[in-house]
Amino acid sequence: MSKVLQIDNLHVAIGGKEILKGVNLTIRQGEVHALMGPNGSGKSTLSYALMGHPNYEVTSGTVTLGGEDILALEADERAKAGLFLAFQYPTSIPGVTVANFLRHAVTNVRSPERKEGEELISMREFRKELREQMDELGMDPEFARRYLNEGFSGGEKKRAEVLQLAMLRPAFAILDETDSGLDIDAVRVVSEGVNRVAGKIGTGVLVITHYKRILDYIKPQFVHILFGGRVVESGGPELVDVLEREGYDWVRAKYPEAARDEDEMEQQQSAATGQLTF
Ligand code: ADP
């Protein structure tokens, strides 16, 4: 059955400061949406808030997945409900291999009732599936034996995120700047992985980016512009070309109130550089 991820009038604050000022978005399973916007417009804030990061306070609005209020859920429960977030800056977990991490994650998502310490998905079944997925992504099987993200290049980190996506088969996936710092081959691998889960598994995808490049490979049906903490424009792929050609000046002129908020956020962003460490 096809589910809907519905975001209504979402307001989010960090440390008491309002960043998102009423975001509306509707994503159906199998659809690919792109969310574009300048630096500091609140894109990562949206993805963290959706995933339930404790520093991001939802001050009003609702988010439902398949009709269920997910804001009431803890981060792990959101993952079990079918939400997946690929981070802009994935953290490394020394001592935990990619394979071990994935085996736990896959077990937890597929058996939501499982308690810590109970049996994991069978090694034989898991290995087979992992091998198939790594094969499709053109990954060296050795990669699974490395510690998660420890010493990974930018491209390897993103491949690891896409491998997670392929193994977890979530109802909805949010990819936050999965393309930044990637060479063109890595962009292609990541994009093919994303297209495959959207097409085969029916994952609803939200690709967050401020570059057109990845959208040449991941072809979104819907494109949204986040500006000053709200979605000011929604349209089709043609919006990507408009932004590429004309930048954000017309957005600024068309939405003066959002432009004022965007300027304020930009100042904070520059004052706060170097603090994005969690
Ligand atoms: P984007 O991902 O679109 O570049 P972000 O969501 O990262 O934007 O940031 C939006 C705004 O929130 C910026 O003004 C930024 O300075 C602020 N912000 C982000 N993270 C934090 C934080 N941890 N503490 C305080 N302010 C933050």
Ligand code: MG
């Ligand atoms: Mg960001």
